[in-house]
Amino acid sequence: DGGITQSPKYLFRKEGQNVTLSCEQNLNHDAMYWYRQDPGQGLRLIYYSQIVNDFQKGDIAEGYSVSREKKESFPLTVTSAQKNPTAFYLCASGLGVTNTGELFFGEGSRLTVL
Amino acid sequence: GENVEQHPSTLSVQEGDSAVIKCTYSDSASNYFPWYKQELGKGPQLIIDIRSNVGEKKDQRIAVTLNKTAKHFSLHITETQPEDSAVYFCAASNFGNEKLTFGTGTRLTIIP
Numbered sequence: 001d002g003g004i005t006q007s008p009k010y011l012f013r014k015e016g017q018n019v020t021l022s023c024e025q026n027l028n029h030d031a032m033y034w035y036r037q038d039p040g041q042g043l044r045l046i047y048y049s050q051i052v053n054d055f056q057k058g059d060i061a062e063g064y065s066v067s068r069e070k071k072e073s074f075p076l077t078v079t080s081a082q083k084n085p086t087a088f089y090l091c092a093s094g095l096g097v098t099n100t101g102e103l104f105f106g107e108g109s110r111l112t113v114l
Numbered sequence: 115g116e117n118v119e120q121h122p123s124t125l126s127v128q129e130g131d132s133a134v135i136k137c138t139y140s141d142s143a144s145n146y147f148p149w150y151k152q153e154l155g156k157g158p159q160l161i162i163d164i165r166s167n168v169g170e171k172k173d174q175r176i177a178v179t180l181n182k183t184a185k186h187f188s189l190h191i192t193e194t195q196p197e198d199s200a201v202y203f204c205a206a207s208n209f210g211n212e213k214l215t216f217g218t219g220t221r222l223t224i225i226p
Contacts, residue, residue: 004157035216042118042203042217042218042219043203043216058213090157101148101163101214102148102160102163103150103160105159107155
């Protein structure tokens with residue numbers, strides 16, 4: 001089935017540890033995005049990429065890093081510099097706003113830092 | 115940058131009644147306004163969108179209206195059903211800009 005796969009679904013880490021969240025898509029989409037979801041704050045954009053080997057900071061990029069070495073993959077690393085990393089993380093892909101603008105989301109990864 | 119406000123944060127309606135969720139945006143350059151539905155434990159899914167060259171769009175029981183002058187847009191769900199219970203997000207962007215700004219979400223509960 002075509003879609004976006006995020007893993008792991010749940011992740012527990014100790015404070016001070018880096019953690020990498022995986023996002024893979026088989027929709028042949030050029031654009032990929034990472035959002036953070038917190039209660040009462042909606043979805044906030046962390047990083048996005050419109051093409052392989054290129055990415056841009058979103059509104060809350062501090063303490064996060066990404067790479068885009070393959071079209072299908074856009075992993076997010078939550079570093080120890082992120083002050084409040086416990087959250088629900090959503091990955092999305094799209095054809096790009098020059099097309100329909102629709103984003104296709106994965107089912108999310110819930111990160112809890114102890 | 116763009117700022118999107120969404121109201122109410124929670125909404126309960128009797129099954130069969132209508133539900134309305136409202137959003138306002140700040141950037142007059144925004145011209146694309148999608149609505150996403152997020153069911154429990156899943157990622158958001160697009161349910162309807164509107165571009166600034168139209169004032170209203172309808173798809174079966176759901177409709178979206180846009181008032182560019184007042185910079186607000188609304189989601190209308192008629193004849194609500196239990197499966198409409200979810201969190202709904204509005205969003206806005208300038209269609210030439212990759213950044214989609216989301217509202218804070220509305221948790222809609224349909225009471226049987």
